[in-house]
Amino acid sequence: MVSGMRLYSEAEFEPQARQFAAALASRGVQVQLEAVEKLNARFFRLNPELALSADADGLWLCAGGMKMRPDWKAEAGRLKRASLKSEMIARACNLAEKPQLIDATAGLGHDSLLMAHLGAQVTLLERHPVLFTLLEDAHRQAMQDPFLSAAASRIQLVFSDSADYLRQRAAQHQAADVVYLDPMFPQRDQHQQAVKKQAQVKKQMQLLHLLLPEHGEMDLGDNLLALAQAIAKRVVVKRPRLAVFLAGQAPQHQWQGDACRFDAYFQHDLML
Incomplete structure (x- = not known):
């Protein structure tokens, strides 16, 4: 269904990112963890491909300089x-x-x-x-x-x-x-x-x-x-x-x- 995705996170949120990666792997999605210095608007503009990110607010879907999540x-x-x-x-x-x-x-x-x-x-x-x-x-x-x-x-x-x-x-x-x-x-x-x-x-x-x-x-x-x-x-x-x-x-x-x-x-x- 999904061959693989990058999952970006800052070092501070790496433990949460690993938990998300494990959950996704259990559902057939191989995730490549990638630590970045700063997850900000400039980073997402420079990395427009479909990916995931993890921060203090949780898990996000990202693409084209935008990001979203089900914000209940x-x-x-x-x-x-x-x-x-x-x-x-x-x-x-x-x-x-x-x-x-x-x-x-x-x-x-x-x-x-x-x-x-x-x-x-x-x-x-x-x-x-x-x-x-x-x-x-x-x-x-x-x-x-x-x-x-x-x-x-x-x-x-x-x-x-x-x-x-x-x-x-x-x-x-x-x-x-x-x-x-x-x-x-x-x-x-x-x-x-x-x-x-x-x-x-x-x-x-x-x-x-x-x-x-x-x-x-x-x-x-x-x-x-x-x-x-x-x-x-x-x-x-x-x-x-x-x-x-x-x-x-x-x-x-x-x-x-x-x-x-x-x-x-x-x-x-x-x-x-």
């Missing part, structure tokens, strides 16, 4: 404002019932953190070893944060391909209340002539686009819908507001926002 602490403001009534995702995923929820498309984990904060027990799936390790570090830091620890304790990270995990759950007759899907690269509706050209992708997504997907193939998530429907009575798909339906399948219900929507698929007669 930065989500605290949103969480403090969030409520079951104010968040559309809460209504779509029926979070008032405190569901057992599988987030099969982890991304940076921000939606999972919000859903856990609002009461869901979340199983967060990620198959890419580098992104999983970044999420693992974010989760570790959140568990140590006085405000975030309660939500983080309701999140279980699982290093797995989502399709394999959902098939295994079905084979073991293990149901879930909700499966949440937010594909990293949602297919745009080519027939929406009124849609203006998309603004430049945010910095975080630019770096994720360099890391994902493997072999140049976009994972649109279409195959996950049927697998999710096999184990959950409610499947919720987050989409750009004007995007086509996932797998071409119209939902039973929608929640519409200005920039995105949530499509819901219900299996009332699900038998496992």
Whole structure:
């Protein structure tokens, strides 16, 4: 999946860097540790290739003079404002019932953190070893944060391909209340002539686009819908507001926002 990456760190943070390297090696990523005198903006400009770095804030993905990580602490403001009534995702995923929820498309984990904060027990799936390790570090830091620890304790990270995990759950007759899907690269509706050209992708997504997907193939998530429907009575798909339906399948219900929507698929007669 990933042949190898450089991991930069200053001497002070070499022990942490070695721990990250060991975790990545256990997931099939061979990391070349490289000590540098100073990890600063100039260094990243002069070393634009895709790499990792470790510093006082944790593990970072770096490329093109930029760096990013799943910064769960930065989500605290949103969480403090969030409520079951104010968040559309809460209504779509029926979070008032405190569901057992599988987030099969982890991304940076921000939606999972919000859903856990609002009461869901979340199983967060990620198959890419580098992104999983970044999420693992974010989760570790959140568990140590006085405000975030309660939500983080309701999140279980699982290093797995989502399709394999959902098939295994079905084979073991293990149901879930909700499966949440937010594909990293949602297919745009080519027939929406009124849609203006998309603004430049945010910095975080630019770096994720360099890391994902493997072999140049976009994972649109279409195959996950049927697998999710096999184990959950409610499947919720987050989409750009004007995007086509996932797998071409119209939902039973929608929640519409200005920039995105949530499509819901219900299996009332699900038998496992």
